[in-house]
Amino acid sequence: MRGTDHIVVSHLTMAYGDFVIQRDLDFTVRRGEVFVVMGGSGCGKTTLLKHMVGLKAPAAGDVLYDGGSFWQATDEEREQAKRRFGILFQGGALWSSMTLAENVALPLRLFTGLGEGEIRAVTGYKLALVGLAGFDDYYPSELSGGMRKRAGLARAMALDPEILYFDEPSSGLDPLSARLLDELILELRDSLGTTIVVVSHELASIFAIADRALYLDTDAKTQLGLGNPKELRDQSPDPRVRAFLTRGESAGVAA
Amino acid sequence: MAADPAGAHGMTEPASLDCHRDADGVVQVRFAGDWRLADPLPAADPVLAELRSTPAPRGVAFETGSLGRWDTALLTRLVAICSAADAAGVPVADAGLPPGARRLLHLAFAVKEREGARRADRQRSVAEQVGEATLGLWAALVELVAFLGVAARAFGRMARGRATYQRSDLLVAMQEAGAESLPIVSLICFLIGMIFAFVGVRQLEPFGAGIYVADLVAVAMVREMAPIMTAIIMAGRTGAAYAAGLGTMKVNEEIDALSSMGVDPVEFLVLPRLVALIVMLPLLSLYGSLLGILGGTVVSLAMMDVGLLQYLTETGDSMELSSLLGGLFKAFVYGSLVAIAGCQQGMACGSSAMAVGQATTRAVVMGIVLIIVSAAILTVIYITLDI
Structure with a gap:
């Protein structure tokens, strides 16, 4: 099953009212790969993520999970589909009235029949996995931004989702934590076969984790490159893609 | 999986x-x-x-x-x-x-558990909880008094033209607190005027004193009801908005950003809001009085055999300047209290989404309690001074 089509984004156009953000996005995310959506600030990376997870309806086109339409489905089918993925929001988006343990436990309480002891074991393990062992009873407001983000990841992983979405995972993290997070992302892919979609513009992280990457351009308002980031950097026919992946140092010339 | x-x-x-x-x-x-x-x-x-x-x-x-x-x-x-x-x-x-x-x-196991991070669950005794609540109450009172001091200082600087704020903020706050409140104030005061007239007609007409309904409605609206109803509306509408808005700014570190630029957040954020509400509440109250009298007139004309001119003349005769000024002063006091409750709770908000909700709730409760308590005190003072 690994390597088969998992998520298909088909001729997707995203718009706020009449203002088109990106048009005609067409790509496939394969099962068990780390797929990075990259591009400059304001190009619509996060908006694309919102379309893929059901927070914003497309102006045109569709998203398919395992071949089944996400946006043509009934509300109930969409709710079912949503349980198969976990999302790490940019700022962590933890529920501020709950402790970290309660944050991670909520999806387990709502969607599994696990007992309290089992839930505590799972939340403890998930928090340890993101480097927050022992912080179970802290409230989000008592933590630093990076810790909140990692706690958000623990919550996203609570149900062992098939697909994990990350919105700018390494922004706001120190280099060592960012690297641990990259390792964790690869580990989740390798050990559990999780399909991982990452929105990012951090080159170091993109080169470290991405199996394939999609480049969205702000001015062209569509995708300009799709493939392994190292190959895109060296061989993309489009100078804008090469410029992004080399921080503009090779503008026009393949490095 | x-x-x-x-x-x-x-x-x-x-x-x-x-x-x-x-x-x-x-x-x-x-x-x-x-x-x-x-x-x-x-x-x-x-x-x-x-x-x-x-x-x-x-x-x-x-x-x-x-x-x-x-x-x-x-x-x-x-x-x-x-x-x-x-x-x-x-x-x-x-x-x-x-x-x-x-x-x-x-x-x-890659990241070792941080030393001292884990917290022990601790049961607290009733005495401990009562003690903490009492200390909390005292601390809240101290905070309120401190806020009054800071606000007073900001007013002083404003009076000397040295406060840092934007005139446009003040005008927007006035529009939000004033003009945008007109529909709800109209509705509530008109209905209150009608209710008073209904009660008055039922009670006074059997004694042939139906015409005094005009006095009843006019005096009650101008002296008591319009200020208090308008103030309660504003506590729920504008006071709550102040607390939620300032609280959210606190959560987003916007207030820290102002402080770090050397701008006093109380002058920049609180002052325009306080001024807007303190100026607007008496005006709204005056407007509400008129609407209340209008509502009373409609009911009286419909239920009794009086002429419009007769009713309005009686209304005019019942009005004394002292009633009018007394009502306006009450509205001024209520406006100050509602604005202070809203802004103080907003500025004292904690740093989470929940805290914003709690601050808003406290602002409304505190505003309404202050309105009613001060209404009672002012009424006694007015009676004693024979206003």
Whole structure:
């Protein structure tokens, strides 16, 4: 099953009212790969993520999970589909009235029949996995931004989702934590076969984790490159893609 | 989710866990079957008991030859076993685990638990809770008085033209507190005027004193009802908005950003809001009085045999300047209290979304309590002074 089509984004156009953000996005995310959506600030990376997870309806086109339409489905089918993925929001988006343990436990309480002891074991393990062992009873407001983000990841992983979405995972993290997070992302892919979609513009992280990457351009308002980031950097026919992946140092010339 | 996708459609093997101590004194833990959260799972207790027993085992090793699919469920047991082994000083050999589980386990222990991070649950006695609540009440009072001082200083600087704020902010705040409140104030005051007239007609007309309904409605609206009703509307509408707006700015660190630029947030944010509400509430109250009298007129003309001119003349005769000024002064006091409650609670807001909700609730409750208490005090003062 690994390597088969998992998520298909088909001729997707995203718009706020009449203002088109990106048009005609067409790509496939394969099962068990780390797929990075990259591009400059304001190009619509996060908006694309919102379309893929059901927070914003497309102006045109569709998203398919395992071949089944996400946006043509009934509300109930969409709710079912949503349980198969976990999302790490940019700022962590933890529920501020709950402790970290309660944050991670909520999806387990709502969607599994696990007992309290089992839930505590799972939340403890998930928090340890993101480097927050022992912080179970802290409230989000008592933590630093990076810790909140990692706690958000623990919550996203609570149900062992098939697909994990990350919105700018390494922004706001120190280099060592960012690297641990990259390792964790690869580990989740390798050990559990999780399909991982990452929105990012951090080159170091993109080169470290991405199996394939999609480049969205702000001015062209569509995708300009799709493939392994190292190959895109060296061989993309489009100078804008090469410029992004080399921080503009090779503008026009393949490095 | 299956770690062994090949078997994804196979039958589920029940999870099992057993352990024994081998000849070398090593605890051999054997996992078999499918270890997934959705299935019932055996506890790790036998292994933990083995680890605590004497003589202490010389190691822990794993055997997973007949392990099926697994997910977090397996890891929770492994973490429990490894933590217990750590505590007992027993070395763990993880060679027998599937490579994925081994690496995840390694990641879970990669960042050591921070010293002193874990908190102990503590039961608090009733006396302790009462004491804390009392101290909290005192602290809130001190905070309120301190806020009044800071606000007064900001007013002083404004009077000398030295306060840092934007005129446009003040005008927007006035529009929001004033013009945008007109519909609800109109509705409520008109209805209150009608209710007073209904009651008055029923009570006074049998005595042939129906015309005095005009006095009743006019005096009640101008002196008491319009100020108090408008103030309560504004406590729920504008006071709450102040608390929620300032509280959210606090959560977003916008207030810190102002302070760090050397701008006094009280002058920049609180002052325009206070001024807007203090200026607008008397005006709204005056407008509300007129609408109330209008509502009373409609009901009186419909229910009694009086002429419009007669009714309005009686209304005019009943009005004294002292009633009008007394009502306006009340509205001024209520406006100040509502604005202070809203702004103080907003500025004292904690740093989470929940705290914003609590600050808003407190602002409205505090505003309404202050309105009613001050209304009672002012009424007694007015009567004593014969206003």
